[in-house]
Amino acid sequence: MTQNFPSLSLVPKAREAQSAKDFKTDQEVRWCPGCGDYAVLAAVQSFMPELGLARENIVFVSGIGCSSRFPYYMDTFGMHSIHGRAPAIATGLAASRQDLSVWVVTGDGDALSIGGNHLIHALRRNVNLKILLFNNRIYGLTKGQYSPTSELGKITKSTPLGSLDSPFNPVSLALGAEASFVARSIDSDRKHLTAVLRAAAAHRGTALVEIYQNCNIFNDNAFEPLKDPATRDEVTIRLEHGQPITWGAGAEHGVVRSPDSSLKVVETADVPASDLVVHDAHAMDPSHAFDLSRLAETSLARTPIGVFRDVDRPVYDDLMREQIDRATGTQGGPAGEDELTGLLAGSDTWTVR
Amino acid sequence: MTQNFPSLSLVPKAREAQSAKDFKTDQEVRWCPGCGDYAVLAAVQSFMPELGLARENIVFVSGIGCSSRFPYYMDTFGMHSIHGRAPAIATGLAASRQDLSVWVVTGDGDALSIGGNHLIHALRRNVNLKILLFNNRIYGLTKGQYSPTSELGKITKSTPLGSLDSPFNPVSLALGAEASFVARSIDSDRKHLTAVLRAAAAHRGTALVEIYQNCNIFNDNAFEPLKDPATRDEVTIRLEHGQPITWGAGAEHGVVRSPDSSLKVVETADVPASDLVVHDAHAMDPSHAFDLSRLAETSLARTPIGVFRDVDRPVYDDLMREQIDRATGTQGGPAGEDELTGLLAGSDTWTVR
Amino acid sequence: MATKGVRQLDRVIIRFAGDSGDGMQLTGDRFTTETASFGNDLSTLPDFPAEIRAPAGTLPGVSAFQLHFADHDIMTPGDRPDVLVAMNPAALKANLDDLERGADIIVNTDEFTKRNLTKVGYPSNPLDDGSLEAYNVHPIALTSMTVEALKDFDISKKEAERAKNMFALGLLSWLYNRPTEGTLAFLRTKFARSPQIMEANVTAFETGWSFGETTEDFSVSYEVKPAQLAPGRYRNISGNLALSYGLVAAAQRSGLPLFLGSYPITPASDILHELSKHKRFGVRTFQAEDEIAAVGAALGAAYGGSLAVTSTSGPGLALKAETIGLGVSLELPLIVVNVQRAGPSTGMPTKTEQADLLQAMFGRNGEAPVPIVAPRSPADCFDTALEAARIATTFRVPVILLSDGYLANGSEPWRIPEVADLPDLHVQFATETNAEVDGRATFLPYVRDSATLARPWALPGTAGLEHRIGGIEKADRTGNISYDPANHDFMVRTRQAKVDAVAATIGPTEVEDPSGRARVLVLGWGSTYGPIGAACRRVRAAGKDVAQAHLRHLNPFPADLGEVLRRYDKVLVPEMNLGYGFGGQLSMLLRAKYLVDAVGYNQVRGMPFKADELAAVITTVTEDLP
Amino acid sequence: MATKGVRQLDRVIIRFAGDSGDGMQLTGDRFTTETASFGNDLSTLPDFPAEIRAPAGTLPGVSAFQLHFADHDIMTPGDRPDVLVAMNPAALKANLDDLERGADIIVNTDEFTKRNLTKVGYPSNPLDDGSLEAYNVHPIALTSMTVEALKDFDISKKEAERAKNMFALGLLSWLYNRPTEGTLAFLRTKFARSPQIMEANVTAFETGWSFGETTEDFSVSYEVKPAQLAPGRYRNISGNLALSYGLVAAAQRSGLPLFLGSYPITPASDILHELSKHKRFGVRTFQAEDEIAAVGAALGAAYGGSLAVTSTSGPGLALKAETIGLGVSLELPLIVVNVQRAGPSTGMPTKTEQADLLQAMFGRNGEAPVPIVAPRSPADCFDTALEAARIATTFRVPVILLSDGYLANGSEPWRIPEVADLPDLHVQFATETNAEVDGRATFLPYVRDSATLARPWALPGTAGLEHRIGGIEKADRTGNISYDPANHDFMVRTRQAKVDAVAATIGPTEVEDPSGRARVLVLGWGSTYGPIGAACRRVRAAGKDVAQAHLRHLNPFPADLGEVLRRYDKVLVPEMNLGYGFGGQLSMLLRAKYLVDAVGYNQVRGMPFKADELAAVITTVTEDLP
Ligand SMILES: Cc1ncc(C[n+]2csc(CCOP(=O)(O)OP(=O)(O)O)c2C)c(N)n1
Ligand SMILES: Cc1ncc(C[n+]2csc(CCOP(=O)(O)OP(=O)(O)O)c2C)c(N)n1
Numbered sequence A, B: 001m002t003q004n005f006p007s008l009s010l011v012p013k014a015r016e017a018q019s020a021k022d023f024k025t026d027q028e029v030r031w032c033p034g035c036g037d038y039a040v041l042a043a044v045q046s047f048m049p050e051l052g053l054a055r056e057n058i059v060f061v062s063g064i065g066c067s068s069r070f071p072y073y074m075d076t077f078g079m080h081s082i083h084g085r086a087p088a089i090a091t092g093l094a095a096s097r098q099d100l101s102v103w104v105v106t107g108d109g110d111a112l113s114i115g116g117n118h119l120i121h122a123l124r125r126n127v128n129l130k131i132l133l134f135n136n137r138i139y140g141l142t143k144g145q146y147s148p149t150s151e152l153g154k155i156t157k158s159t160p161l162g163s164l165d166s167p168f169n170p171v172s173l174a175l176g177a178e179a180s181f182v183a184r185s186i187d188s189d190r191k192h193l194t195a196v197l198r199a200a201a202a203h204r205g206t207a208l209v210e211i212y213q214n215c216n217i218f219n220d221n222a223f224e225p226l227k228d229p230a231t232r233d234e235v236t237i238r239l240e241h242g243q244p245i246t247w248g249a250g251a252e253h254g255v256v257r258s259p260d261s262s263l264k265v266v267e268t269a270d271v272p273a274s275d276l277v278v279h280d281a282h283a284m285d286p287s288h289a290f291d292l293s294r295l296a297e298t299s300l301a302r303t304p305i306g307v308f309r310d311v312d313r314p315v316y317d318d319l320m321r322e323q324i325d326r327a328t329g330t331q332g333g334p335a336g337e338d339e340l341t342g343l344l345a346g347s348d349t350w351t352v353r
Numbered sequence C, D: 001m002a003t004k005g006v007r008q009l010d011r012v013i014i015r016f017a018g019d020s021g022d023g024m025q026l027t028g029d030r031f032t033t034e035t036a037s038f039g040n041d042l043s044t045l046p047d048f049p050a051e052i053r054a055p056a057g058t059l060p061g062v063s064a065f066q067l068h069f070a071d072h073d074i075m076t077p078g079d080r081p082d083v084l085v086a087m088n089p090a091a092l093k094a095n096l097d098d099l100e101r102g103a104d105i106i107v108n109t110d111e112f113t114k115r116n117l118t119k120v121g122y123p124s125n126p127l128d129d130g131s132l133e134a135y136n137v138h139p140i141a142l143t144s145m146t147v148e149a150l151k152d153f154d155i156s157k158k159e160a161e162r163a164k165n166m167f168a169l170g171l172l173s174w175l176y177n178r179p180t181e182g183t184l185a186f187l188r189t190k191f192a193r194s195p196q197i198m199e200a201n202v203t204a205f206e207t208g209w210s211f212g213e214t215t216e217d218f219s220v221s222y223e224v225k226p227a228q229l230a231p232g233r234y235r236n237i238s239g240n241l242a243l244s245y246g247l248v249a250a251a252q253r254s255g256l257p258l259f260l261g262s263y264p265i266t267p268a269s270d271i272l273h274e275l276s277k278h279k280r281f282g283v284r285t286f287q288a289e290d291e292i293a294a295v296g297a298a299l300g301a302a303y304g305g306s307l308a309v310t311s312t313s314g315p316g317l318a319l320k321a322e323t324i325g326l327g328v329s330l331e332l333p334l335i336v337v338n339v340q341r342a343g344p345s346t347g348m349p350t351k352t353e354q355a356d357l358l359q360a361m362f363g364r365n366g367e368a369p370v371p372i373v374a375p376r377s378p379a380d381c382f383d384t385a386l387e388a389a390r391i392a393t394t395f396r397v398p399v400i401l402l403s404d405g406y407l408a409n410g411s412e413p414w415r416i417p418e419v420a421d422l423p424d425l426h427v428q429f430a431t432e433t434n435a436e437v438d439g440r441a442t443f444l445p446y447v448r449d450s451a452t453l454a455r456p457w458a459l460p461g462t463a464g465l466e467h468r469i470g471g472i473e474k475a476d477r478t479g480n481i482s483y484d485p486a487n488h489d490f491m492v493r494t495r496q497a498k499v500d501a502v503a504a505t506i507g508p509t510e511v512e513d514p515s516g517r518a519r520v521l522v523l524g525w526g527s528t529y530g531p532i533g534a535a536c537r538r539v540r541a542a543g544k545d546v547a548q549a550h551l552r553h554l555n556p557f558p559a560d561l562g563e564v565l566r567r568y569d570k571v572l573v574p575e576m577n578l579g580y581g582f583g584g585q586l587s588m589l590l591r592a593k594y595l596v597d598a599v600g601y602n603q604v605r606g607m608p609f610k611a612d613e614l615a616a617v618i619t620t621v622t623e624d625l626p
């Protein structure tokens, strides 16, 4: 059951086989009945044993929002922090503790509104964090204001005549912020979500996973086109590395590159197979992943899911550790009392007798 | 001299012809001798008369940093605010005053470090702001720490062994944040800078102009390859809408699109002219502009300058005004005292006699 | 059907309690509106969990709404309910301790299943085991009776069950002879889009009413006569609504456009929601990316000439600190509404507290004084908003308005003011140069009005008044950057003097001391006004003397406050905070300022004080006097 | 050359002043190091503008460095310089007012051009017009003599001119018989990469020295004997450096890795710079995107078991408020270093002030008490850092350390401690379950130590101790989310009680009252220690009695403080803040806590108090006693 994750080689392994149950706490789950958060929680709890990590070396850090209650339900170490700041807190933890697997749970408001700056900087630094962004396109906990992912013109409590600002595309934003790993999945698709979590865990550096999550109280059915069996195949583009990008029940839709570099949607039957764009999640240049991110329509008329980008680049905490190892290693271990004495004295001293 | 800027049609016009001198204040300019900020100030002061706006309807808002002292030197209205917050303050001003031309002056630390969130949200909202980002790849005012645009491994006061985080590419970040206008220019190239300012002024919505600026005290010659006559033609890609993207003294370099969508640098002699990518600043899909942004090398071995993207999309303050106009217009002007009486009373009242 | 007998009461306290999903807030709201339109005086206290829908049937999931109504003027939502409506075992368990023996308990027996009882740790069914003997229990199968009544409707069982709160409302409306047209009209509008649901709710409501008339469990119904309040037209109003209206009114009375920069946060969000509706009044609302941007945008709008407001709760106020400090330095008018909630940190977002007074006073770097005002009751939020606007625009300074969770959501009758009677808040913008420099007429942004010490408010767009301002210390008069030591000292003192100057524009402390013989003064601020007032009445009714004063202005204090305090042998200051070991936050300020041995009575329970408890404390203090 | 006569002095105050680009800070630093290695007691005061290089020759561009050195123990950088080195007219003009008549002024005549004089508003040349008659002026063509001395070097004229500060340093070094090896070695290292520049500077320095010996303008040189300080090995140290070393030492003495999360800000940045060098000690420094991320990362590291620190100045402290509140709620150890600067808002970044005490106390939402400590002198920053670490790790609480701009950049001799003599700060992490729940051994994160009330510090990676914490109010012991009113009240009181418990671990107030007859107590905190001490000495020297006490612990106060205050007829509290109309920020706390009529003496001039001025104030207070 447990897999080998070289990205997690510094984290101690579990002593015994684990099951999803091992990751459940005794706390009552306090989400609304029907909330998409339940499905994500179940998926994460069942996925965790695969990592084969000592439970005590896993930490979930969250901000504030419905989704951010998540850590209370994971029987690992956990911190429910303050609104928007989880990436910053997790950065300090990850950068000082190489032996931990650090997960951030956040919402579209938490991560992209108040916490936007910490998010983009975490992505840029490429700290060893796995960030699960529960995107329900609404502020759940504060009872239904529009969020930075709500569609333009959204009517909510705070925008009775419709919102005035175009939403972020979280995948585009992350790519613009130099993200080394970006993926998207859906609360209701346990298999896909698990695969994406697996890829995120296998990535060394920051991994951003956007999870479309239904808030059945304040934004019900926001992702229905992707879930309704009648429409989902027609609108969901499942990205798979190395595979041509096609979708539709019979893979009848695909994309080719148009001269202006944007992707053009075509019928696969109309073009030679060799013209179809093949997904390359490992392309160092983020342009390809960015192009794919733009295929998404806010209306969900078309939505790519899966791993957009997954590349290796320097990892902040690894570099930090290297600097310290180099400094301490050269003279056999970190500086001790003698060296401290030397430091305090410095080079210009005098003695009074 | 003054041009017609439909984007500024709501701003009152100057009563008399203006010159650069009209925009100078009596305050001594307090930048280090040789600082690139002087050149930008001079360029802005000479450009302003072209707008033909009443001086009192122009406002410069800045954050904190060397560059942010800018407003004190512009004889318009101005506010030197606090670190990172200028876009937020300017948003409130622009959204409440359609008759003003609002400019934000900020630095790489101010805009991209502490102020990153306000910047990306201003871009997403597309508020009517012109943002001049003075990028010297260093914290000047605090005496030389690395910034989010410093190259990886940068040795500074706060990173004696080299910085550990890859920089942002401000153009990519802005495009990821749905920017409708993004451009880049250089302090020392007055003509180019002026042209870019002109394009920014002509844009309705948020315009981000990144200006490479030399800090001769803490990061001298950071942009030398783009300035040195011996190298500049070889490394500077001047983007012009509708023109094939070529550079080099004899336009000998160009780009073609490679199958993975990234741009490939070629010798123009080696490819048919029709293969050369033509710049389209007005492409609605930001993919093209994003691809171009990735041509830039942190080392400055290659740097596109000019307008990457310039498209029309809904402008926050215009939409806000429309909502208000619609609400007030339907019944002839904004609500008066009677209507206020009605509001206060509501529908469920009783009377005590 | 024959109507049963009607018994007269002078006041009643009802608490509706159920699951978060049971619609208790709506039920309470409706009953309140019925009661208001009937003309009783009233006071309400909603109390709900931070979770949107906590797990069904659990204690943390209980949502409650308390209403106190009377035929006379009352001050609080009441200490102990006379009637508890408990929709499930959790609601019973969570609220039982608050009941006096003899209270009425209406329970929904359908929910008293084994499973639900176990969930909340009832070993046996309290309805059967005699443990409720001391109370007047009315066991009613609310759910099944509702479902039965709706069986002919083309709606799901779940939908039918959901209407049980309307059944309960109907029953209570009968029991207290409430007018029902309002509720029926409300249901018709609310469910206009699903006629089946609308009819179902109307039917449930009417069935509940009829059940009251029929059942033998209730032998009489009650009547609480309308209250003889001061003459005028009244409505019921909650604090957040009154505050929003106060801001709209202030904008109109000042002739300034209203601009709100806000980021949603409980319990302040409703101000954003309310103001976003009033585009007719030219109100601009900006939902910012965070609290810092919210106050930043408001400050930008203030610079542009708006009546600028930012609304938040404690954690948001902390985030706004640096920008408020900039506002102090720029000397621009700004209203910062802080609807306090229980802290520290995230604390208990839906619970009330008064623990941000010292944050409001001192929570900025450097010396950055701001005036502070606080409303005393839900309706008073209206007047306090106008007062905040007056101070901000007159003195060109950020003003902090400290409301709290109880005021925000609680409600009371409000005598609707005549707009023309509201204060005139018109401001004078600078239009001309105000100095001569080197022989040239010049505009200097930091030349001051000699009375208020306010600097000119010179709007962008005013020709000839171009100037620059900033957060770096500035030279007196010119506003240019200055590091001159003497100038800095002068400017810091001047900003303080300006805030102090507000005192000259506010009235003296009003002390209520009917006998004129009181030796104990009870001094409060904010939402404790009701409980303190009610407590003082009880103490006086018991034949003791006590004086009460309540501060609207926390900074600066009324000029006569020190003198007032010294008139009493003892000053008691009840506050919903601890005061960091200084005996209360207001206490601390009073002690430091006047060296008066103010004694605090402090609680942080997330709930308003109970009048009874305060009365006991006051009595003890009175009796302990030497 | 024959050496001139040497005259003995007991103390000298020198001020170097010039353009921002003139290298005055470096010159002052070098002179200080020479003086330190000679064994004088000393105290320094750098004073520079916020601009990197303000426009040449202007008043705002003047950068100064003052040094006081003596053959005995001194406490301040001195009120009025005996010697002013003025590199240009601006430097002369900006500093002249601070000189006593008879003071020596060394001026660089080359810069006294018409243009430069006009720039600063000198109508005529003060060197010629007799206006400096009262002083001892030494007009020296510093620039041209330097250029002349370097004419054979292969460097540009600009580079040659730039060495004039070394000429001045050489001259002053001769004048006061300073040892020169250190400076020569320093120049060799600093300019190792450009040998021409190195040699030029060395030559300029030596030429300056020789000039002193030769010129007739100086007939004697001076000697200030080494000071008889307590025996030991000494070095000169600035406050930011001492603070950084204190943190490194605390890490080693606690066995915890040091983690600093910081965002650059004047005058705190040097702590980040310094700690970033110490990777050998395993120190991790994280330059965050802003102050919120900086404290957030530190809190994350604290959770992971680091000795976690965040460093900032006032505006940054404001931004960190919400996260510090989270730290209070999580009960994790965290050191928050706030190097205060003049405010409000951006204020005067390079100038000192003590106006963040109340922000530190109260600047968070809800009741979020934290211990506060403050160093009294540059070297004391070392001990105070260790003390902050002790409190934070023992009580599991964020601690705010209030330094200020003067302490940060000022320097003094420091007796280098033996590492083994430093306090042992080892902490006990939780390793085991600590409770039984339903018969199962369980770890409860909010079970407390009975003495300290600290909760266990249980690190991720400890098997069996998995638990969740958060900023929502939590149940006692279990740490689970709780909205229970009584629990909240209990937790708020407990967090306060924990901070109060710190008082039991600190010593009594130390009062210096040599005669034992003092009726006036002068009480201070932070960097006013030096000026207050020097002032008290003067007052006593004049035959009056006065007592001095200085607080390191601002929250909680030492247990005996109230009693100490009451022993005196008058308590005078000099502070570099105004105290919001409460007579000073510390005054306010004292008045509120002890109802003692503490009297403030307050200034916010961006500069330390002058001892003379304080002595006068103290004298008046003493004389005014009834
Ligand atoms: C500093 C601060 N500001 C505002 C809030 C109020 N708040 C709590 S959660 C939230 C937004 C929640 O939205 P999201 O992150 O999308 O999470 P969801 O509830 O939808 O899962 C807000 C505004 C807060 N707790 N703290
Ligand atoms: C809240 C706050 N944090 C930190 C600072 C200190 N600070 C002032 S400017 C600055 C960075 C300047 O860098 P940049 O924005 O690149 O401007 P530059 O000086 O390079 O033009 C910093 C960190 C501050 N003034 N306020």
Ligand code: SF4
Pocket (backbone or CB within 6 Å): A030, A031, A032, A034, A035, A036, A037, A066, A067, A136, A140, A141, A214, A215, A216, A217, A218, C052, C053
């Ligand atoms: S409000 Fe929405 S997001 Fe929050 S718990 Fe309920 S359904 Fe889920």
Ligand code: SF4
Pocket (backbone or CB within 6 Å): B030, B031, B032, B034, B035, B036, B037, B066, B067, B136, B140, B141, B214, B215, B216, B217, B218, D052, D053
């Ligand atoms: S420090 Fe750099 S950016 Fe700042 S004024 Fe000097 S040269 Fe310009």
Ligand SMILES: [Mg+2]
Pocket (backbone or CB within 6 Å): A065, A107, A108, A109, A134, A135, A136, A137, A138, A139, A140, A147
């Ligand atoms: Mg959400």
Ligand SMILES: [Mg+2]
Pocket (backbone or CB within 6 Å): B065, B107, B108, B109, B134, B135, B136, B137, B138, B139, B140, B147
């Ligand atoms: Mg910069």
